[in-house]
Every structure is written in C-alpha cells, then in structure tokens.
Amino acid sequence: MTDTSSFTDYYVVKYIIAGCACIGKTSLAECYADGKLAYGEHSPTIGVEFFPTRKVIDDKNLKIQIWDTAGQEKFATVVRSYYRMPHGAFICFSLNKLHSFRKVENIIQDIKEYNSTRRVDIILVGTFLDTPAIRVINREDAQQLADDYNILYMEVSSRTGQNVKTCFDIMNKIMCERIDNNDDAIKYINITNPNDDGSSGIISNISQRARGCCRSS
Ligand SMILES: Nc1nc2c(ncn2[C@@H]2O[C@H](COP(=O)(O)OP(=O)(O)OP(=O)(O)O)[C@@H](O)[C@H]2O)c(=O)[nH]1
Ligand SMILES: [Mg+2]
DSSP: OOOOTTOSEEEEEEEEEEESTTSSHHHHHHHHHHOOOSOSOOOOOOSEEEEEEEEEETTEEEEEEEEEEOOSGGGHHHHHTTTTSOSEEEEEEETTOHHHHHHHHHHHHHHHHHTTTSOOEEEEEEEOTTOGGGOOSOHHHHHHHHHHTTOEEEEOOTTTOTTHHHHHHHHHHHHHHHHHTTOTTSEEEEESSTTOOSTTSOEEEEOGGGHHHHHHO
16 A cells, blocks of 8 residues: 655645535545544534545545535535535435435536636535435436536445445546646645645645656756
8 A cells, every 4th residue: 555644745636525414425525534434323514524635546646635515504605615616526415315316406506606717527426325225316317417417426335335435536537637637726735845744834836837847856
C-alpha cells in the first residue's frame, strides 16, 4: 500500500455529498475516508461535515476533501452555500425511499445552476444496495434519470462496502483526467520543505502551466 502520509506535492480535489436526510451520505463518506462500515444509529449531520483523505491515483497524489452535507431541510441554506466549490458531486438517494429519489432532480439542477460557469462532475448514487427486499427504485429508472442529465450512476452499500471504493475511484479518475488536461480549477500544492505540513505558509500554489518544470526540479 502506498504511504500517503508524506505527500510533499499534491492536488487538492473537493467533493460534495448531497441528498435527503437519513439516506446514508455520512456513512458513504465514512466508509470511503475511514473504512468504517455503516452499523451505527442515524446521527443527523448538523450543517456540513468534513472528511479528508489522501489517495495516490495514476501516480498523482490527491488530497481529497469530502464535504458531507446535512439532509434535513432546516440546513438547506447552509448546505447550498457549499454547492459552489466542488470539483465533483455525489448526489445520493436511498434505493428504498421514493421521496429521496424524487428529490435528486432538484439537487442536480441546483448544483448545475450554482456552477454554470464551472465544471462539476456528478455521480448519481443509489444507497442501501444491501437491502434488496425493501428496494423501491429500480436500476433502469435511476439510470434513465442519470442519462437525462448526462451523469454517471452507481449503486452502493456502506453497510457491506460494496461499490463504495469503485464509486470514488471513478470520480478520482475523472479528476486525474482533468489534471492531465490542465484544468486550472484543481490546485497543485508543492510543499518545498518536506517537514512542513503546509500550515506554516511554505507552500507554493503553482499554476498548471508551471507544473512541468516544478516536477522535474
Ligand atoms: N443497511 C444499510 N444501512 C445504511 C447504509 N448507509 C447508511 N446506513 C444506515 O442508515 C442510517 C443513516 O445513515 P447516515 O449516513 O447517517 O445518513 P445521512 O444521509 O448522512 O443523514 P443526515 O445527516 O441526517 O442527512 C444509519 O443508521 C446508517 O448506519 C447502507 O448502505 N445500508
Ligand atoms: Mg449525515
């Protein structure tokens, strides 16, 4: 396994997880970032919670910031204030809850509208794949909705972990393609002093065009 604790240069990618309340958004973030399976009680997210993680994908160091949003309506204003910053969005619904599926279209539209001049890659995510007996949304309907908006569709379980890594890996690969295509929205950080964690200010935020020379030095 690659040691990611000593990153001295990396790309910062920002993801948001959005959807209705109690459909497994926090569990999805925890499953991917912390390797924790969803066996706990529902503990509603207050506002927005942050899950950082690091991965090496296609020889690129990624510092991944996952912003997990509250599904409860009373937090809608604060949640929407985070719609403007992500490079990638996981828009979730529970395969067992029709109302959560009906809501995703609004969220997709909101995220597209808030980012009309920026690129946001969206994956529609059906959660609770491990409970087929109480499933109410079939794959074809969800895939059709995803096709209508030209976005990807995945089904996952944070209880068993099924497809969770794959789902994030697909997004991570998209980010790597964007980096390869010189997408300036994805910041490259080079910590010139390897003992510096980046908090003391000895970091250089290098534009995409300067990356080649930086890497070879
Ligand atoms: N069986 C099963 N349970 C899950 C899955 N994902 C989450 N859960 C459970 O569902 C409940 C709600 O999960 P959360 O991740 O807290 O839901 P949330 O969408 O973050 O909820 P809010 O923060 O209120 O918006 C918890 O009891 C989880 O353990 C899943 O894929 N399968
Ligand atoms: Mg939550």
